Every structure is written in structure tokens, then in C-alpha cells.
Amino acid sequence: MRRVQFFDTTLRDGEQSPGVNLSAKEKVALALQLERLGIDVIEAGFAAASPGDLEAVRQVGEAVGSATVVSLARAVPADIEKAWEALKHAKNPGIHVFLATSPIHRKYKLNMTKDEVLERAESAVRLAKQYFPNVEFSTEDGGRTEKAFLCQVAERVIEAGADVLNIPDTVGYLTPQQYGEIFRYLRENVREIDKVKLSAHCHDDLGMATANTLAAIEAGVDQVEGTINGIGERAGNTSLEEVAMALATRKDYYQATTGLNLKEIAKTSRMVSKMTGMFVPGNKAVVGANAFAHESGIHQDGMLKNSSTYEIMRPEMVGYEASRMVLGKHSGRHAFRDKLKSMGYEMSDEQISQLFVRFKELTDRKKVIEDEDIASLVEERWAGEKEVYTLETIQLSYGNQSVPTASVQVVDVRDQRRLEEASCGNGSVDAIFKAIDRVTGESMHLVDFQIASVTHGKDALGEVYVKLKQEDRIVQGRGVSTDILEASARAYIHAVNRMIARRDGGIKMENAPVSVGS
Numbered sequence: 053m054r055r056v057q058f059f060d061t062t063l064r065d066g067e068q069s070p071g072v073n074l075s076a077k078e079k080v081a082l083a084l085q086l087e088r089l090g091i092d093v094i095e096a097g098f099a100a101a102s103p104g105d106l107e108a109v110r111q112v113g114e115a116v117g118s119a120t121v122v123s124l125a126r127a128v129p130a131d132i133e134k135a136w137e138a139l140k141h142a143k144n145p146g147i148h149v150f151l152a153t154s155p156i157h158r159k160y161k162l163n164m165t166k167d168e169v170l171e172r173a174e175s176a177v178r179l180a181k182q183y184f185p186n187v188e189f190s191t192e193d194g195g196r197t198e199k200a201f202l203c204q205v206a207e208r209v210i211e212a213g214a215d216v217l218n219i220p221d222t223v224g225y226l227t228p229q230q231y232g233e234i235f236r237y238l239r240e241n242v243r244e245i246d247k248v249k250l251s252a253h254c255h256d257d258l259g260m261a262t263a264n265t266l267a268a269i270e271a272g273v274d275q276v277e278g279t280i281n282g283i284g285e286r287a288g289n290t291s292l293e294e295v296a297m298a299l300a301t302r303k304d305y306y307q308a309t310t311g312l313n314l315k316e317i318a319k320t321s322r323m324v325s326k327m328t329g330m331f332v333p334g335n336k337a338v339v340g341a342n343a344f345a346h347e348s349g350i351h352q353d354g355m356l357k358n359s360s361t362y363e364i365m366r367p368e369m370v371g372y373e374a375s376r377m378v379l380g381k382h383s384g385r386h387a388f389r390d391k392l393k394s395m396g397y398e399m400s401d402e403q404i405s406q407l408f409v410r411f412k413e414l415t416d417r418k419k420v421i422e423d424e425d426i427a428s429l430v431e432e433r434w435a436g437e438k439e440v441y442t443l444e445t446i447q448l449s450y451g452n453q454s455v456p457t458a459s460v461q462v463v464d465v466r467d468q469r470r471l472e473e474a475s476c477g478n479g480s481v482d483a484i485f486k487a488i489d490r491v492t493g494e495s496m497h498l499v500d501f502q503i504a505s506v507t508h509g510k511d512a513l514g515e516v517y518v519k520l521k522q523e524d525r526i527v528q529g530r531g532v533s534t535d536i537l538e539a540s541a542r543a544y545i546h547a548v549n550r551m552i553a554r555r556d557g558g559i560k561m562e563n564a565p566v567s568v569g570s
């Protein structure tokens with residue numbers, strides 16, 4: 053099986069994404085991770101672009117051990133010399149020289165004739181070859197270049213000593229069939245084509261970058277170029293993780309391997325996303341948050357029976373822990389039962405069916421059902437919504453020059469005692485929560501606090517969600533009122549009641565399911 057070389061340009065073409073600017077330190081950290089991923093060639097930047105990028109390319113070249121590190125350069129001596137200045141001490145230096153070849157670029161951008169392009173391409177490669185052991189030449193906008201002219205350029209740069217010939221579909225214009233055809237044409241029509249490695253470089257303007265790159269692999273290219281998460285100029289570059297997983301998953305078809313350590317994909321993707329600030333869409337292939345998540349009942353049932361029903365690759369292959377079963381509106385009984393079991397609830401089919409009705413009602417109001425919601429459903433059904441404490445009154449003293457103080461009155465429904473306590477706090481909400489802790493004698497850690505408006509207008513209902521933690525238990529509470537301080541108090545007491553129910557078994561009801569979990 054042949055091995056396809058991976059050329060990563062996250063640090064150069066990826067950095068050309070509007071708004072992205074990586075420091076030298078970030079580039080080094082990413083390059084080392086790309087090396088762990090098993091990338092063969094890392095394009096670290098464009099040394100002539102700025103002194104900062106030259107320094108970044110230098111640092112990457114000296115930090116990276118086994119991969120070849122290249123700098124991009126225009127077909128001008130000054131750029132090539134800057135690239136050498138940056139990489140002369142690199143362990144494995146290389147250069148990537150480019151010159152546009154298409155009629156549009158020749159006429160409007162370069163103002164050059166075909167002969168001038170041929171001359172310039174050849175002389176640039178000759179010069180680059182004086183410095184670098186590894187020279188790649190790219191025919192920018194090769195995808196829109198006359199095939200016969202591409203062959204002429206190819207012959208000239210091969211003669212000048214190029215090691216790699218890259219034909220980019222710079223503007224993402226070609227179809228897979230057309231792109232593959234270019235490489236077949238070159239193989240058949242260029243003298244000494246076997247002296248160079250052929251490389252593919254695609255852009256995603258029509259969403260075809262991965263398909264085009266795979267078509268190039270089918271046409272026999274030796275190297276593919278792209279970025280992690282598909283970031284890059286305009287709609288971005290080919291996502292290397294997509295190509296890698298296509299080759300790994302469809303070995304039967306492509307008959308090609310890579311040198312990649314696929315398990316590093318998830319980590320690399322997260323690092324790129326974090327450092328560039330470019331978030332990965334949930335539905336992105338291979339690395340999106342939903343790439344291995346299943347929400348609908350029929351799929352979840354299939355997954356529980358055998359994961360091959362709905363997954364063509366396992367998340368563990370790319371470094372994720374496991375597939376995710378997301379409970380929501382479209383989920384069915386099989387997944388619901390499985391979730392209850394994983395949470396430690398052993399229930400009869402009848403109990404599950406009863407609970408499933410409530411679960412479906414809840415899904416109409418809430419997009420994603422979390423474990424705490426399920427636990428609440430169980431508690432609500434078998435421990436009832438009976439409360440240990442009910443809120444009677446809250447009173448607040450607040451002034452922008454004084455410490456907020458809250459006094460809270462509750463009733464302990466177990467013996468109908470009326471209890472009252474007061475506390476100061478950093479703010480009114482904090483004072484209320486501390487007063488509730490005192491009056492109930494419970495010590496809670498506030499993990500989350502969210503306010504949402506349920507209705508519109510001045511009399512809008514405010515809805516407060518709190519998440520409380522006690523030891524290793526986490527519960528949610530919800531409170532609604534036209535006053536957000538009252539809603540906060542109600543939410544907190546709701547959560548305290550749930551915590552007591554969870555911890556002490558609450559007010560025991562007959563036929564409650566057994567929780568074998570913590």
C-alpha cells in the first residue's frame with residue numbers, strides 16, 4: 053500500500069484566515085503538536101511577510117525535530133533569501149516557492165506573459181535550490197491554468213531542480229473529476245515527471261476541498277496539503293483530519309496509508325481552535341462536537357445494539373473518549389433505559405414507561421436533557437416534589453454604600469417549624485444564598501447561576517437556575533418570579549430540597565426505584 057505524505061499549512065495558509073494572528077510561541081507549540089500528529093512537512097509561515105513571521109519560522113525550524121519545516125516565498129530573490137535567513141539553522145529546512153500561472157492571474161495580477169512566468173519560475177527554483185535541500189514549487193491558481201501551459205511550467209521547474217510540484221486549486225473552483233484529471237494529464241505529458249513528487253492543495257470555496265484532495269490521491273499524488281480544522285483563506289483549506297480519516301476508514305478503496313498518529317487528531321484540533329479563536333462547528337466532520345454524538349431514538353437503539361450501525365469510525369481512533377448519546381426530543385426508550393442504568397437506577401419496564409412520558413414532556417421544553425434532569429425526574433416521580441423547606445419571606449437591605457443583608461424565613465415541613473436567619477453577602481443574591489445556608493443548616497457550593505427571562509415586557513417572569521454541589525453530588529434548582537431576587541431564593545431552596553432528597557433518600561415513597569449509584 054502506498055504512503056501519502058501530509059503537508060500541513062495551518063501556520064501559513066491557516067493563519068491567512070481573517071482575524072488570525074499567531075505568535076512565535078504559539079506557532080512553536082502548534083508545530084510540536086503537528087509533529088506528534090505525524091505531519092511530514094510543516095509550513096511555518098511566510099518569512100518575507102514580516103520580521104515577526106521570519107522569527108516565528110526560525111523558531112519553528114529549530115524546535116521541530118523530524119518533520120521538514122518550510123517557509124512560503126514568492127518567486128523573487130528577496131523572499132527566497134528571507135526564507136533562508138529564517139531556516140538556515142533548521143534541522144530539516146525546505147522552501148515553498150510559488151508563482152501564479154493562470155491567464156487571469158498573469159493578466160490582472162502579475163502583468164506577465166507566459167514566457168516571463170516560465171523564466172521567473174525557473175530562476176526562482178534555481179536560486180532556491182542553491183540554499184535549500186528541499187524545494188517545492190506551486191503553480192498558484194493552477195486549477196484555472198491551461199493544461200498545456202502547466203506542462204511547460206512543470207518541465208521548467210523540474211529542470212531547475214524542484215523536488216515537489218504542487219498544483220493548487222487556489223480558488224476552490226474545480227470538481228473532483230477535473231482536479232484528478234490534471235494530475236493524470238501531467239503524468240502523461242510532462243518529461244521527467246517522476247523526478248518530482250506531485251502535491252495537491254485545495255480550497256473549500258464550493259465545499260469540495262476534501263473531495264478534490266481525495267480525487268488527487270486517486271490520481272496518484274504523493275503529497276496532500278491542508279490545515280487542521282480546515283481553517284484558511286476565505287472558506288478555508290482542505291481539512292487534513294478529514295482526508296486522513298477517509299484514507300483510514302476507506303483503505304479498501306483508496307489503498308493508501310499515512311504516517312499520522314490518528315489518536316492525536318482531537319487534541320490537535322482543540323489546540324488549533326483555541327489558539328486561533330476559530331471555533332469548530334458542531335457538525336464538522338471528524339472533529340465537531342457532534343461528530344460522534346447520537347440524539348435520535350432509532351440511531352441510539354442501533355448504536356446500543358452495535359456501533360457499526362451508525363458510526364463508520366470509532367471516536368477512540370481520533371482521540372475522543374467515546375461516542376455520546378445525547379438525550380433529547382428525538383430519543384427513544386432504549387436510550388432512556390440505558391441512561392437510567394448508567395446513572396445507577398434499576399427500574400422495572402413499567403417504571404421506565406411511566407418516567408418516559410414525563411421525559412418526553414420535558415424534551416418539549418428543554419433542548420438537551422442532562423443527567424441532573426433525569427435525576428430530578430426520578431426524584432419528582434418517586435420522592436415527589438415534596439419539599440423539606442418552603443420559602444415564606446425574604447427581606448433585603450441594599451444600598452450602594454452599605455453591605456447587602458438578607459433575612460430569610462422558611463418553614464421546615466417535617467415539623468412545621470418556622471425558622472429565620474440573616475446574613476450579609478457580596479451582593480444581594482449572595483446574601484440570600486448565605487442566609488438560606490444558615491437557616492437550613494446546609495453547606496452548599498454554588499457551581500452555576502443563570503438568569504433568563506421567561507416572558508417579555510416590564511412584567512417579564514424571571515427564571516433562575518442554580519447548580520449546587522455538596523460533596524460529590526450536584527443538583528439543579530429552578531425558581532420563577534417577576535422579581536429575580538425572589539426567583540433566586542426559590543431556585544436555591546428548590547436545589548437544597550433536591551440535595552437533601554438525593555443525599556438522604558428524601559421523603560421515601562413506596563415502589564421507588566433502587567439507586568445503586570453514588
Ligand SMILES: CC(=O)SCCNC(=O)CCNC(=O)[C@H](O)C(C)(C)COP(=O)(O)OP(=O)(O)OC[C@H]1O[C@@H](n2cnc3c(N)ncnc32)[C@H](O)[C@@H]1OP(=O)(O)O
Nearest residue numbers: 068098100101102126127128150151152161162192222285
Ligand atoms: C494563494 C496564497 O495563499 S498566496 C500567499 C498569500 N499570503 C500573503 O500574501 C501573506 C503575506 N504577504 C505579505 O505580507 C505581503 O503581501 C508581502 C510582504 C509578501 C508583499 O507586500 P508588498 O510588497 O507590499 O506587495 P503587495 O502584497 O501589495 O502586492 C504583491 C506584489 O507581489 C507580486 N506577486 C504576487 N505573487 C507573486 C509571486 N508568487 N512571485 C512574484 N511576485 C508576486 C504582485 O504582483 C504584487 O506586485 P506589484 O507590487 O509589482 O504589483
Ligand SMILES: CC(C)C(=O)C(=O)O
Nearest residue numbers: 150190192193220222
Ligand atoms: C501558495 C499557494 C500554494 C496557495 O496557498 C494556494 O494557491 O492556495
Ligand SMILES: [Mg+2]
Nearest residue numbers: 065220222253
Ligand atoms: Mg492556499
